[in-house]
Amino acid sequence: MWRNAANYTVHTGSEYEPVGEESRPLLEQGAQARGASSWSSAFNLMNAIMGSGILGLSYAMANTGIIGFSILLLVVSSLAAYSIHLLLLLCDKKDINSYEALGEEAFNRPGKILVACTILIQNIGAMSTYLFILKSEMPAAITGFMSSETTGPSKWFENGTILLILVTLIVVLPLALLPKIGFLGYTSSLAFIFMLFFTVVVVVKKWSIPCPLPINSTVNLSLNTSECTPQMFVISSKSAYAVPTMAFSFLCHTAVLPIYCELHSPTKRRMQNVTNVSIFLSFVVYLISALFGYLTFYTHVESELLLGYDTYLPRDVLVMSVRLAILLAVLLTVPLIHFPARKALLLLCRGEREFSWLFHTLSCFFILTLVLLLAIFVPDIRNVFGVVGSTTSTCLLFVYPGMFYLKISSEPVRSLNSAGAIFLMVIGLVVGVLSLCVIIFSWVQGL
Template sequence: MFYMEIKQWSFNNRLTLEQCFNNKYFSFSLHFFEQHPGHASFGMSVFNLSNAIMGSGILGLSFAMANTGIVLFTVLLVGVAILSLYSVHLLLVTAKEGGSLIYEKLGERAFGWPGKMAAFGSIIMQNIGAMSSYLFIVKYELPEVIRAFLGLEENSGEWYMNGNYLVVFVSIGVILPLSLLKNLGYLGYTSGFSLSCMVFFLGVMIYKKTQLPCPLPFFFHHSTNLSMNGSDMHTAYTIPILAFAFVCHPEVLPIYSELKDRSRKKMQNVSNLSILAMLIMYMLSALFGYLTFYENVEAELLHTFTKVYKFDTMLLLVRLAVLTAVTLTVPIVLFPVSTSYVSTLRPQTCTTLVIINTWVLLVRPFSIH
């Protein structure tokens, strides 16, 4: 069918088949990206969207609750979740009215070339920024995990303790092969495993809450007020944490395009279930982290635990699980970047796409300080 489409197109435009394959291959790829039937099941789509929602911000939710109080934090988090659901609904309506599942085409049909480039730039900046935060965690946390497993008191300076080398190895060995998969549905398995790692993190955190004494002997003061902590300048730090808690919009349409027997109602159900599941996980994570350390909780929850447990096997497994989850989130985030690049710049060969993915993965980590 694909060959016949190209042959008919070449006849109508008086071009050879070779010219069509060399110069218009990605135009047809975009056509079939929108028109081909999806193969990802409902469950796999939920895994992918949930993985796109859950990022490194879950480690800072306890800090956000400590600076706002349980009541205000709950109101803000539920409010952001509702706004995210409504914005996804508007996005699906826009895709239907615009007749496209590609952001750049929607922008072009609405505002012409400036709209197309605005959509392209927004997706590139947002997703590369998110990916940089994930690679930042890998760069600085993985050497510490290796050091702890080896029982070293401090970093010995070996190459396998260098974060720059480790993030390159992880990018080439894990992230790049997954990023080159032709269809987002295949990433449902890795997304499911990533979510399992975060569920393990949550379970261990709840278990540790029951094991630690209260109050902790490692901290001298803590507030006994569980509902409100009083607003101060640190409350402003919670705004970006909560604002980006449910950001998944660049991945919505790619996941929609891969959904089997897709419909707007079915994709809305995928979004509803994903955001609800993440809302529950966010609330439990923030609540138990806060009730364990109260106002002594740090911006990165795992760092607070390391003050109590210097060499704890279960805590090391949790840190490794979080690193695994963060690593497996990067291919989901990178997929819309690749799609935007193809739809906007129309590379002539797939090799160009491989090169741009490799460049993004390898250059960005070294620019993070």
């Protein structure tokens, strides 16, 4: 399958020789070079899929209804798995193992540069947004566990910028410097445990908040009993927010091929199984957390789910713990997103050359410094990269896989995969335009 995987990746450490339909590492000095296990790869992919977007899915369910949300989530997750299937199919047919190389195969060097720039912009935007969230939320998450006498305006742990710099240097930088994405399987499994913890807390706290919601001095909101009935289908102007939220919640395509390269005995079938397991488990966690979050607050669920618990369960230890767990999960996702960004930058600057610790380290420091500066000095980075994300995310998730398959594959247009590729492109354009309109509309409303 792949004769020289190291040429396309950041030092995979082995070469691959075709053996029938399956591929196996070459023996090196009598010992077999072993790659990442299937479960380690699955945890890495799940970590790439799940992030802070899980906090907004209950809001999406409130605006689409339980059945409507479930159908949309199933469709989006299936399309994400199918687009990855097309990418892996092309890689297997053309002896290619990177997203950038697929762009080059389809449209020569301009295609390679386009894909690399898209990945770089998308992942820098995602990392900056995650660090911005950490800067904003970490002080409150830490001080929530402390008494009022311990906290104060002069305390260093109440300064989001200081905390952000510290966690970047202590946690993100060492993990980002690792040469292989497979090494992040341990931290990714920890991040997935944090997401499971969040889901369990959402389920448990469903019975801690009564409906109708209680009225007190800090809450000027009440629900009548009829509003405690869950809606199966909902169609409103806010329903447009649901599809982009779901689509971006399953974006992991920039990490798929690097994970594929380092998978032990990499084959399309093996990587497709890893993908299916990752997307299925993410789907289950998304659906359960969204459902019980919605059944807790119904139509008054906040756009960020944890804000509702802050209102009705102030200083609840379990809620404060889950907030900290989500922040840690987001923190551990940053090094994983950094890997494809660094790989794209090295491809743009050096081409397909052998691994070099010097350039590896310089590119790592450059990207993290840029991301850190953006998170610290841009006032509202989520809006800035919202427009970029609505275009680059859609391209990587839907448009590019479909477009590359139609260009590279020799199958007739009426074949099943070609028809699916066309459908992916159409869906991508619709979701991209819809996302952009939603963001612009929210800006106009905010003026």
